[in-house]
Amino acid sequence: MYALLLAIIYLAFVSLGLPDSLVGSGWPVMHEDLSVPTSFAGIVTVIIALGTIVSSLSSDRLTRRFGVGLVTAVSVTMTALALLGFSFATQFWMLLLWAVPYGLGAGAVDAALNNYVALYYNARHMNWLHSFWGVGASISPFIMSLALATDGGWPLAYSGVGWAQVALAAFLFLSLPLWRRVCAAHAAADDAPEAQAVPLGGALRIPGVPTVLLSFFAYCATEATAMLWGATYFVDDRGFDPTLAARFGAFYILGLTAGRFLAGFVAERLGDRALIRLGFSLAIVGSLVLALPLGVVSFAGLILAGVGSAPIYPAIIHSTPENFGRENSQAIVGIQMAAAYTGTTLMPPLFGFLSSATGLWLFPVYLMALGALGLVMSERLSRQ
The missing domain is CATH 1.20.1250.20 (MFS general substrate transporter like domains)
Known part of the structure; x- marks a missing residue:
């Protein structure tokens, strides 16, 4: 069953x-x-x-x-x-x-x-x-x-x-x-308190909720920006052929998919907090590789950023009942989803606006900044 x-x-x-x-x-x-x-x-x-x-x-x-x-x-x-x-x-x-x-x-x-x-x-x-x-x-x-x-x-x-x-x-x-x-x-086997209605204002007052929302916002903004602007960065800033850039631009989501499959084998051993910390760190390193003048090898940075990003979303969601109580988890997950969609909606267009003024060289720097924000917020949540 x-x-x-x-x-x-x-x-x-x-x-x-x-x-x-x-x-x-x-x-x-x-x-x-x-x-x-x-x-x-x-x-x-x-x-x-x-x-x-x-x-x-x-x-x-x-x-x-x-x-x-x-x-x-x-x-x-x-x-x-x-x-x-x-x-x-x-x-x-x-x-x-x-x-x-x-x-x-x-x-x-x-x-x-x-x-x-x-x-x-x-x-x-x-x-x-x-x-x-x-x-x-x-x-x-x-x-x-x-x-x-x-x-x-x-x-x-x-x-x-x-x-x-x-x-x-x-x-x-x-x-x-x-x-x-x-x-x-x-329900018969669960001795946890019954799930309760948690209004938005009440949820935001739960210790740690604003912190995890910022972390989740930063991660989802990173993912959406990398998926939307990766190929354009390699064409307009690095001068690669558009066909090649489009092909390798898909490596981020392939790294994301493969990374989540591999993370499943070590998730129980490492735990959610370690996976989040490792994921953000690898994503930041991958973004740094993107910024280096390594020619075609710099595509590896996009793959590494995808693999690093892979366990963050699942680990944040999976740790929600433990962090905020099983009775609050449905309400908190719903708010986390809203934060995720806000990040994916606002931050890629914001990068487009900023890069039009500064140039697409900003792409890896933007990803590193979002990754750093997510890492800092996740570490603060762990201390809380």
Whole structure:
């Protein structure tokens, strides 16, 4: 029973990653078909991010009322319908309309599943589950490239991923009795205090919460900035061929995926705090390598930054029940998700603004500064 539910959760994490790279990989063609400037991609991603922030902050109340199984099934259904809506969009405003349920669905399922795994599974599975998210995020650009090579174009990619999400949503609804049995078994065996509603203001007054939010914000800002600007840095600042830069620019997410898989084997031995410390330190070293005049070898810095970043997100989430109490964990995880989406929304555009004035040489320095902020905040949390 427990193993079957864990397999379903692994599948759900793949589905979380699948849509995440579709907009970026398809936008060079999408914006031309929709007759809008390239910069309008930011409008779509900001609406999605705002939806995820709202639903993340609401995840505590929704999960306590409806249960993690139903929240997951409904959320995946919303993202599936949004993706299918994208596939039928012929005007830009249609994308904006469907971006709303996309974001609302993504934030709720992310917070609900992450907290559930943090409560009832060990650090090994937390890292491997997030590695499976990376598998989904790595697959979607290939789906888009295959679709663009056909007459179906980018709508075919959204349609294919959308119908895959519909199938997963149907499977999740069928598995609701299993969710209820397992959750009832957990409740019967769990002697921790019952989960309670924690308003945002009350959560921020819990010792250590503002600190962990800053650490999580810094990490997610680092990840999003590296994924968005890595290839551009190598082309515009280092003078590499765009094709080569695009190919090696994907190494960050590959390092992220592989690093989480490897971290699963040592997570129990090292513990969450050591993984966070080691992860931020390696990410900073990787950013330093990016700044050095090493030619093509400097690509190794992007890989090292990805591998270093790998265990940070899972370890912060997994340590939440221990740091703040199991009864508070769902509320805190929801707020952490909101901080994460805030970082991924604000900090990459901020880098674009700063680099337009200073130059793209700022890229590794920016990553090092964010990594240092995350490391300092995580160490402060450990002392608290």
